[in-house]
Amino acid sequence: MLNRLAYRINGTLERYLPEQRLFLKSDRETRFIRLRPATQAIALAGGGIALAWTILATAIILMDSISAGSGRDQTARQQVLYEQRLNALSEDRDTRAEEAASAQDRFNLALEQVAEMQGRLLASEDRRRELETGIDVIQNTLRRTIKERDEARVQLEAMNVALAESGASHTEAGRAQDALATVDILSQALASTAQERDVMEGAAEMAAARIDTVLAEKRALQDRNNEIFAKLEEAVSVSMEPLDKMFREAGMSPDDLLNQVRRGYSGQGGPLTPLSLSTKGSVAHGDELRANAILSGLDRMNLYRLAAFKAPFAMPVKGAFRWTSGFGYRRDPKGAGTRMHEGTDMAGAYGLPIYATADGVVVHAGWDSGYGRLVKIKHEFGIETRYAHMSAIRVNVGDRVSRGDRIGDMGNSGRSTGTHLHYEIRIGGRAVNPMTFIKAANHVF
Structure with missing residues (x-):
């Protein structure tokens, strides 16, 4: 078949x-x-x-x-757009820095004007007290002169009465001579008293005119003070707003932050103290209240400045670099599925300097498994920053570093697919997005 x-x-x-x-x-x-x-x-x-x-x-x-070529072209276009955005952010940061410098200059000028104004105010207070003392002396002298004149008149009347009663024991000629002598003495006393009174009245008129002049100067000085206070209050408000916004966008409470700075403040000089002038038990003057409010704002700005250097409001890389991976869940580059990426990656040239982003103390400087060569810096307010995959470490455990100090070089150590810096920020041990701090700093620095 x-x-x-x-x-x-x-x-x-x-x-x-x-x-x-x-x-x-x-x-x-x-x-x-x-x-x-x-x-x-x-x-x-x-x-x-x-x-x-x-x-x-x-x-x-x-x-x-x-398709791979199209993907590369699309990636290149996205990279160009991203670099343009970074350039725009950089220009905006420079503009903010210029505005902050200008505000600081205005603030310094206003502070000098306040010092000059306080000197003038104290000098005018001294002149006013001297005039008040002189007027009191003139008034007391005038009252004493008037009292002496009245007493002289009373004595004259008493002498006339006594002469009239003793007329029987004296001759008419003696009584006439005594009366004439008495009249001469009283006339001289009255003339002297009247002359002294005229002098005192002239001095009183001059003092009154001087008081009017001093009051006019005081009103002019008060107007000048109001203008200076207005400029100071505006400068403090303009300088304070970006600082408040920077800390709030970083997820930090400004009031809690400043309270921690006050408790830990140890620098020379200390916070600015309120202005205190003697009011003799009366209510404080409005200028004093405004000056104290401005000083309170300056103290808050000083504390903000201290807090800004203790928190990581700076870039760890200053040379040319590109952002490669952000904070959040992503596909693992080693093929281990989807994993949480707890930092931000910045790719650059091998050996590119890496800098501390805030003042702090180095608590780790060495190899750490997947991180490779890792540096950990402990800052104030429970903040910790991490710098991973470095090619070289330039600090030791226990070193105290300041913002901008070089701590290592960019590399490819540990669990890495290329030369880059893995930058982390942790608050209370919990990882947060570093871009929150980097973007918040654009309002000030």
């Missing part, structure tokens, strides 16, 4: 594929291999399948190459 079927198939195919014979000749004998039509058909079918598979595989490879 099978032979018949094979015979029919061969007979049908023989029209298109006639039987072929392949001769193999040697020294002793000659042999041949007979290729039946079915065998030729199977060989042709196998060759066709192989050729089709080759064409299909080549097409797939070409399509993958084309």
Whole structure:
């Protein structure tokens, strides 16, 4: 049955594929291999399948190459857009820095004006007290002179009465001479008293005119003080707003932060103390209240400055670099599925300097498993920063570093696929997004 079927198939195919014979000749004998039509058909079918598979595989490879090229182009375009955005952010940061410097200059000028104003105010207070003392002396002298004049008049009347009563024991000539002598004495006393009174009245008029002048100067000085206070209050408000915004966007409570700085403050000078002038038990003057409010704002700005250097509001890399991976869940570059990326990656040249982003103490400087060469810095307010995959470490455990100090070089150590810096910020042991602090710093620095 099978032979018949094979015979029919061969007979049908023989029209298109006639039987072929392949001769193999040697020294002793000659042999041949007979290729039946079915065998030729199977060989042709196998060759066709192989050729089709080759064409299909080549097409797939070409399509993958084309799609990969499109992906690279798209990545390049995104990188260009990202670099343009970074340049814009850099220009905005520079603008903010210039505005902060200008505000600081205005603040210093206003502070000098306040000092000059306080000097003038104290001098005017001294002059006013001297005038008040002089007026009191003049008034007391005038009252004493008037009292002496009244007493002299009373004595004159008493003497006249006594002379009238003793007229029997004296002659008329003696009484006349005594009366004339008494009148001369009283006239001289009255003339002297009147002259002294005129002098005192002139001094009182001059004092009154001087008081009017001093009051006019005081009003002018008060207007000048109000203008200076307004400029100071505006400068403090303008300088304070970006600082408040910086800390709030970083997820930190400004009031709690400043309270911690006050408790740990140990620098020379200490916070600014309120202005205190003697009011003799009366209510404090409005200028004193405004000055104290400005001093309170300056104290808050000083504490903000201290807190800003103790928190990581700076970039760990200052040279040319590019952002490669952000904070959050991502596909693991080593093929370990989806994992949490607890920092921000910045790729740059091998050996690029890495700097501390805030004042602190180095608590780890060495190899740490997947981190490679790792530096950990402990800062105030329960903040810790980490710098991983470095090629070289330039600090030791226990070193106290300041913002901008070089702590190592960029590398590719540990579990890494290329040269980059892995930068982490942790608050209370919990990782937070470093870009929160970097973007918040753009409001001030």
